Amino acid sequence: xxxxxxxxxxxxxxxxxxxxxxxxxxxxxxxxxxxxxxxxxxxxxxxxxxxxxxxxxxxxxxxxxxxxxxxxxxxxxxxxxxxxxxxxx
Numbered sequence: 255x256x257x258x259x260x261x262x263x264x265x266x267x268x269x270x271x272x273x274x275x276x277x278x279x280x281x282x283x284x285x286x287x288x289x290x291x292x293x294x295x296x297x298x299x300x301x302x303x304x305x306x307x308x309x310x311x312x313x314x315x316x317x318x319x320x321x322x323x324x325x326x327x328x329x330x331x332x333x334x335x336x337x338x339x340x341x342x343x
Contacts, residue, residue: 264294
């Protein structure tokens with residue numbers, strides 16, 4: 255298995271998704287591969303910063319959704335229209 259595939263497993267491990275078997279063989283690979291060791295160190299730091307910043311995926315994604323403008327409410331599900339298109343015949 256090449257380093258790209260190992261890095262997928264490393265990513266899964268960071269997310270808590272690696273199986274016990276994957277974790278076991280991953281330790282053996284990391285012991286011998288300085289490239290993956292360095293990749294893991296950078297990934298751990300990036301993951302830590304994202305989690306601490308509070309800018310990760312929100313559990314309430316629509317919480318800060320902007321309200322539609324008057325024009326947006328008027329157009330609704332009809333898609334983008336010009337004012338002329340919205341006039342009654």
